[in-house]
Amino acid sequence: MKLYNEHNPAPNPRRVRIYLAEKGISFPFVHVPMREKAHKSTEFLTKNSLGQVPVLELDDGRMLSESIAICRYLEELHPQPPLFGADPWQRAQVEMWSRRIEFGLMSRLGAVWINTHKYTAHLGTQFKDFGEASRLRAVKALQWLNDELQGREYLANERYSMADIVALTTVDFGTFIGVEMPAELTHLHAWHARVSSRPSAAA
Amino acid sequence: MKLYNEHNPAPNPRRVRIYLAEKGISFPFVHVPMREKAHKSTEFLTKNSLGQVPVLELDDGRMLSESIAICRYLEELHPQPPLFGADPWQRAQVEMWSRRIEFGLMSRLGAVWINTHKYTAHLGTQFKDFGEASRLRAVKALQWLNDELQGREYLANERYSMADIVALTTVDFGTFIGVEMPAELTHLHAWHARVSSRPSAAA
Numbered sequence: 001m002k003l004y005n006e007h008n009p010a011p012n013p014r015r016v017r018i019y020l021a022e023k024g025i026s027f028p029f030v031h032v033p034m035r036e037k038a039h040k041s042t043e044f045l046t047k048n049s050l051g052q053v054p055v056l057e058l059d060d061g062r063m064l065s066e067s068i069a070i071c072r073y074l075e076e077l078h079p080q081p082p083l084f085g086a087d088p089w090q091r092a093q094v095e096m097w098s099r100r101i102e103f104g105l106m107s108r109l110g111a112v113w114i115n116t117h118k119y120t121a122h123l124g125t126q127f128k129d130f131g132e133a134s135r136l137r138a139v140k141a142l143q144w145l146n147d148e149l150q151g152r153e154y155l156a157n158e159r160y161s162m163a164d165i166v167a168l169t170t171v172d173f174g175t176f177i178g179v180e181m182p183a184e185l186t187h188l189h190a191w192h193a194r195v196s197s198r199p200s201a202a203a
Numbered sequence: 204m205k206l207y208n209e210h211n212p213a214p215n216p217r218r219v220r221i222y223l224a225e226k227g228i229s230f231p232f233v234h235v236p237m238r239e240k241a242h243k244s245t246e247f248l249t250k251n252s253l254g255q256v257p258v259l260e261l262d263d264g265r266m267l268s269e270s271i272a273i274c275r276y277l278e279e280l281h282p283q284p285p286l287f288g289a290d291p292w293q294r295a296q297v298e299m300w301s302r303r304i305e306f307g308l309m310s311r312l313g314a315v316w317i318n319t320h321k322y323t324a325h326l327g328t329q330f331k332d333f334g335e336a337s338r339l340r341a342v343k344a345l346q347w348l349n350d351e352l353q354g355r356e357y358l359a360n361e362r363y364s365m366a367d368i369v370a371l372t373t374v375d376f377g378t379f380i381g382v383e384m385p386a387e388l389t390h391l392h393a394w395h396a397r398v399s400s401r402p403s404a405a406a
Contacts, residue, residue: 049347069296
């Protein structure tokens with residue numbers, strides 16, 4: 001297997017890298033230089049018609065995209081330690097928390113990134129008002145997350161999981177684009193320090 | 204178990220209803236009247252702090268939200284017929300396709316709904332320009348989906364799955380809000396007719 005990847009602050013490829021580090025799995029990475037629009041090339045579109053990384057290529061040439069789909073597939077091949085939960089209820093919790101982060105926080109950060117950031121200004125029309133409203137909603141989502149983390153070590157099942165990987169890569173992406181965790185969100189900061197102290201966070 | 208649900212055109216509760224119909228599972232539904240903001244009441248927020256339906260309540264009082272998390276949980280309790288795939292690769296394909304629909308199409312339709320529709324005008328500021336741009340992107344996503352469906356009966360694994368449920372509820376939501384399938388997208392129309400002919404589609 002090999003992974004088409006861009007080693008940048010984008011949250012989706014980093015999810016897979018952290019997941020691999022936690023599992024102790026390694027296989028070749030193929031660098032896809034997104035600044036040169038390599039992910040939109042005719043050749044890359046045959047791997048993923050949406051022109052996105054990461055993409056996992058199996059040894060027989062089959063292609064799999066979407067970061068969570070890739071990690072779920074690897075989880076079935078390498079079940080230990082379980083990062084998607086160890087029983088049906090735990091697995092449901094990991095899924096619920098991952099989705100809450102993606103739809104409640106990441107979607108807003110993505111809107112800020114696309115509509116307000118100087119790095120994306122060349123990609124098309126920016127809807128600045130919508131982007132700024134999304135910034136406020138993203139901060140509200142961070143406040144919600146802080147409340148949920150009160151008294152909790154990790155997001156789901158009292159153990160580190162894919163949900164924490166999704167949240168860590170999302171929160172760090174927020175910091176990268178200028179939506180930082182407010183200082184008073186102490187539960188969020190404590191959780192962030194906890195998951196960031198794991199060696200996998202460097203991935 | 205019981206399901207807190209709103210029987211309206213919203214795609215997320217309908218996903219669960221179709222899933223249950225396909226599985227032949229039934230348990231009580233608790234109607235949550237969203238027009239009366241019952242999903243934002245203090246009492247409901249104890250069930251889901253995000254104030255969203257559906258929510259599954261277990262017999263011991265545990266709560267699970269997020270439609271896909273609910274269906275995944277039920278899939279583990281009722282594995283036949285498999286709607287999330289029958290082996291690791293199939294499961295990865297169902298996940299990939301579900302996510303492609305959610306992030307590529309549903310996110311755009313949601314932006315149209317929230318930012319342009321008369322029914323949502325009272326909920327807060329509408330960013331009309333962004334909403335109209337999202338409409339164009341939603342139509343492009345429908346065109347992409349049409350291309351992908353060429354030569355295919357179903358989205359993933361050549362059999363009906365959760366990915367089709369996600370796509371059906373999303374496409375039908377688009378029609379409800381005025382983003383209809385262009386007539387020339389014949390593969391999409393054929394797929395839509397196929398999945399709509401199943402009794403579960405009435406759910």
